[in-house]
Amino acid sequence: MSLLERISNLLRRDRIDNELQEELQFHLDARMRDNLSAGMNAQAAQQDTRIRFGNATLAKERAHEANIVVFIETIGRDLRYAFRQYCKAPGFTFTAILVLALGMAASVSIFAFVNAALLRPLPFQDPSRLAAVFEDTPSCPQCGISYPDYQDWKSSKQVFRSLEIWEDNAYLWRSPAGAVALRGGRVSGGFFQTLGVTPALGRPLQSSRRHA
Secondary structure (H helix, E strand, O other), X not given: OOHHHHHHHHHOHHHHHHHHHHHHHHHHHHHHHHHHHOOOOHHHHHHHHHHHHOOHHHHHHHHHHHHOOHHHHHHHHHXXXXXXXXXXXXXXXXXXXXXXXXXXXXXXXXXXXXXXXXHOOOOOOOHHHOOOOOEOOOOOOOEOOOHHHHHHHHHOOOOOOOOOOEEEEEEEEEEOOEEEEEEEEEEOOOHHHHHOOOOOOOOOOOXXXXXX
């Protein structure tokens, strides 16, 4: 039986109980008739029927547990118990809930970071083929390069299909409310084509000159 059917049975429990009662009564009557046909008197036939089927209420409960999602009913009892405990010790309950909430929030934040940084692919064309190139010297590992060096690398590239340069920087933007500090960068002309994206405003430049 699927989970959906079990939940449906839970929502119509009264009907299920009536169907179980009718089915159980049918088997009791059939057993009673067989006993009478075998020559038993009414009292002996009734006693044998009770022994054969045992506790009718217990049989209904077992059938009910087989058709109803027991854990949903258990959750309801647990919630009622938790509410009573909260009324007895609200300080402890609030602290426990706060600790659980902080733990779940931390877990969600960590997963969101891992998903964005490691699991989800970058929103660029062929992200697995993108690579960052740095100049590595004893005094400056992974150091940025000068624009003339970039031009030399670009003119002599043999490994990469495209080679572009960017520079991260901070800028001040004059707004009606005053100057606002923004993070931005300067990139070379083919930067957007290399990433396989289009600018939100304007159009990408085709020259290799650096622009804001």
